[in-house]
Amino acid sequence: MPWVAGATALLILAGLYFGLFASPADYQQRDSVRIMYVHVPSAWNSMFIYLLMAVAAAIGLIWNIKVADIVAAVSAPIGASFTFITLVTGSLWGKPMWGTWWEWDARLTSELILLFLYLGYIALQSAFEDRRTAARASAVLAIVGAINVPIIYYSVQWWNTLHQPQSLGVGTSAIHPSMLLPLLLMALGFKLLYVVILLMRTRTEVLERERNAGWVQELAQELAATDKFPPDTIRSGNEYR
Amino acid sequence: MREVPGVLSALGVLIRRDLLLALRRRAQILNPLVFFVIVVTLFPLGVGPEPNLLQKLAPGVLWVAALLSAMLSLEAMFHSDFEDGALEQLLLMPQPVFVTVIAKVLAHWLLSGLPLLLLAPLLALWLHLPGDAIVVLMVTLALGTPVLSLIGAIGVALTVGLRRGGVLLSLLVLPLYIPVLIMGAGAVDSAASGLAVDAHLSIMGALLLLSLSLAPWAAGAALRISVE
Numbered sequence: 001m002p003w004v005a006g007a008t009a010l011l012i013l014a015g016l017y018f019g020l021f022a023s024p025a026d027y028q029q030r031d032s033v034r035i036m037y038v039h040v041p042s043a044w045n046s047m048f049i050y051l052l053m054a055v056a057a058a059i060g061l062i063w064n065i066k067v068a069d070i071v072a073a074v075s076a077p078i079g080a081s082f083t084f085i086t087l088v089t090g091s092l093w094g095k096p097m098w099g100t101w102w103e104w105d106a107r108l109t110s111e112l113i114l115l116f117l118y119l120g121y122i123a124l125q126s127a128f129e130d131r132r133t134a135a136r137a138s139a140v141l142a143i144v145g146a147i148n149v150p151i152i153y154y155s156v157q158w159w160n161t162l163h164q165p166q167s168l169g170v171g172t173s174a175i176h177p178s179m180l181l182p183l184l185l186m187a188l189g190f191k192l193l194y195v196v197i198l199l200m201r202t203r204t205e206v207l208e209r210e211r212n213a214g215w216v217q218e219l220a221q222e223l224a225a226t227d228k229f230p231p232d233t234i235r236s237g238n239e240y241r
Numbered sequence: 242m243r244e245v246p247g248v249l250s251a252l253g254v255l256i257r258r259d260l261l262l263a264l265r266r267r268a269q270i271l272n273p274l275v276f277f278v279i280v281v282t283l284f285p286l287g288v289g290p291e292p293n294l295l296q297k298l299a300p301g302v303l304w305v306a307a308l309l310s311a312m313l314s315l316e317a318m319f320h321s322d323f324e325d326g327a328l329e330q331l332l333l334m335p336q337p338v339f340v341t342v343i344a345k346v347l348a349h350w351l352l353s354g355l356p357l358l359l360l361a362p363l364l365a366l367w368l369h370l371p372g373d374a375i376v377v378l379m380v381t382l383a384l385g386t387p388v389l390s391l392i393g394a395i396g397v398a399l400t401v402g403l404r405r406g407g408v409l410l411s412l413l414v415l416p417l418y419i420p421v422l423i424m425g426a427g428a429v430d431s432a433a434s435g436l437a438v439d440a441h442l443s444i445m446g447a448l449l450l451l452s453l454s455l456a457p458w459a460a461g462a463a464l465r466i467s468v469e
Contacts, residue, residue, distance in 0.1 A: 116416040123412050127403050136466045137399050141413060144395055144459050148417050151448070155420040 011189030037182050039089040041190040042082045046114060047149075049079035049194060053121075054146035057139035067202070069135035070209075072142065073125055074201035078194060080118035086111055110153045117145045131209070251336045252344050259348035262321075269317055270352050277310040277357060281364045292369045299368035300429035303378065304385075304422050307357055311386065312411055314353040315393040318345055319401045319464070328401075329468055338461035342398075346390045346457065354386030370433060377432035381425040384445040391456035392417050398463035420448060 053075040060068035090108065124141055128134035210216050246254075263270055284302045285295055322328040331341045361382055365375045396414035400406030428441030 113416050113419055116412075120409075120413045120416060123409055124399060127400070127406075127409055133402075133466060133469075137463065140395070140459055140463045140466065141399060144417070147455065148420075151420050151451075152416075155423045155444070 007192055011185050011192060035089050035093040037186045039086060039093055040183060041187040042089065043086040043111065044187055045190050045194055046079055046083040046086050046111065048191070049075055049082060050114065050118070050142075050149065051146065053079060054142040057135075057142040061136055061139040061143075066209075067206075069131075069139075070202050070205045071198065072139065073135060074205055075198060076118055076122050076125065078197050078201070080115060080122065082190075082194070083111060083115045083118060087115065113152055114149070117149070121145065246336075248336055248340050251334065251340055252347075255331075255341065255344035256348050256351075259345065260351065263348070263352050269314075270356070273310040273314040273353055274356050274360060276313055277306050277360065278364065280306040280309060281367070285367070296369045296371075296433065299365060299370045300374070300378070300426040300433065302368065303361060303364060303429070304381075304426040307361070307382065307386065307425075308389065308415070308418055308422060310357065311353055311389040311393060312414065314349065315390075315397050315410065315414070316407060318349050318394060318397045320397075323401045323468070328464070332464060332468060338464060339457050342394055342457040342460045342464070346387075346394050346460075349394075350387050350390045354382070354390060357386060358382045370429070373435075374429050374433040377438055378429045380442060381428045381445060384442065384449050385421045385425045388421050388445075388449050388452045389418060391452040391460075392421075394460040395456055395463055398460040398467060400467075401464070402467040421445070424448065 053072045056068045056075065057072040059065055060072060087108075090111070094108075121138055121141055125134050125138045128137060207216055281302060284298060288294060288298065319328060322331065332338060334341065358379060361378055362375050365378055370378065393414050396410050396417075397406075399413065400410050403409065424441050424445045428438045428445070431441065432438050
């Protein structure tokens with residue numbers, strides 16, 4: 001995990017450098033184009049994470065794999081955060097560019113709906129006492145949502161469109177390389193950032209769920225023996241019950 | 242050994258049972274309809290009685306009100322059966338869960354969607370919607386309200402075991418209703434301004450078919466999870 005974290009930091013730093021200093025300002029949008037380097041990667045992440053969450057939830061539902069349930073459950077808040085970042089940066093970008101904070105445009109709206117879907121998922125997850133039921137019920141919701149996302153996307157797009165067309169497709173790119181490089185660096189960096197947070201949260205969640213298992217207790221004893229964690233900072237799992 | 246009744250007769254029995262139960266508790270059918278009427282009434286009071294403005298708002302107002310009132314009646318779909326244990330018995334039937342869900346959805350639609358459909362033209366007149374648009378409104382409601390019942394069934398099935406499922410239910414279901422709202426209101430809107438509505442209606446038909454084929458399956462799975 002330290003490796004992934006290191007790579008993440010490196011990529012994001014490099015992306016920020018190229019994005020903020022080395023890349024030219026847009027001739028029309030000037031410096032505000034630099035918002036793109038945060039906005040676009042988080043937008044990609046927000047959709048990617050939803051998909052991954054639905055797949056993990058399906059795996060957990062079908063094959064009863066506990067880790068898949070955990071991955072799906074801990075992904076939701078991360079995905080919701082990225083969606084929120086996308087909306088905020090998009091709004092900040094929209095103000096100087098379109099002259100408005102918010103416009104009922106197709107992509108903005110579908111991103112907002114995606115946020116609602118995340119919030120619904122999180123709400124359902126936390127409504128159940130029993131973790132197993134929570135995981136299975138929210139898995140059904142995630143799958144239904146995943147089927148619905150393209151439908152919502154197209155219906156909203158068809159409804160109203162102001163956003164510029166997609167400028168980065170497979171094999172085609174309308175972006176100059178000097179801007180593309182930081183964008184891709186940031187995209188990769190954000191993906192890895194997700195992986196890091198995902199791993200951290202999954203580890204915490206596994207430890208919490210297995211707090212009464214032998215290996216967790218042993219781990220706690222070992223940590224207590226070192227100076228880094230004095231015993232009073234570690235509570236044994238039984239105290240939570 | 243007794244012969245297992247066929248799928249269709251089971252469907253008929255279940256629907257008759259639900260309709261009968263609803264007839265004994267008429268308030269349950271009437272309340273969402275009264276709610277529908279009141280919500281629509283609120284809009285002229287809120288935005289002013291200007292006929293042009295009302296006509297412009299009418300498709301959206303009617304559809305949003307229909308959405309909300311469908312929401313309200315959803316909980317009744319499985320809730321009382323869950324409380325008295327009938328739901329578990331329904332899931333134990335030899336017929337697939339699919340059949341139970343379809344019967345429940347159909348009964349729900351007959352009790353909430355259909356009356357809504359019949360009431361809507363009256364309210365559309367209040368909002369000064371032209372005649373052509375009213376016809377289109379009825380067609381979209383006929384295509385759209387079953388979708389609302391079907392998608393809603395998934396949400397209710399997921400939340401039926403929870404003590405305070407009501408607000409959560411709307412949180413889960415309303416985002417999924419958005420395509421229906423856009424298409425339905427959009428069709429009425431273009432009809433009111435004299436444009437073609439074929440595309441809207443085709444898409445709504447597609448949504449209906451898609452949800453008809455997938456939603457009962459998902460709701461069945463959700464019911465099993467909630468009841469176990």
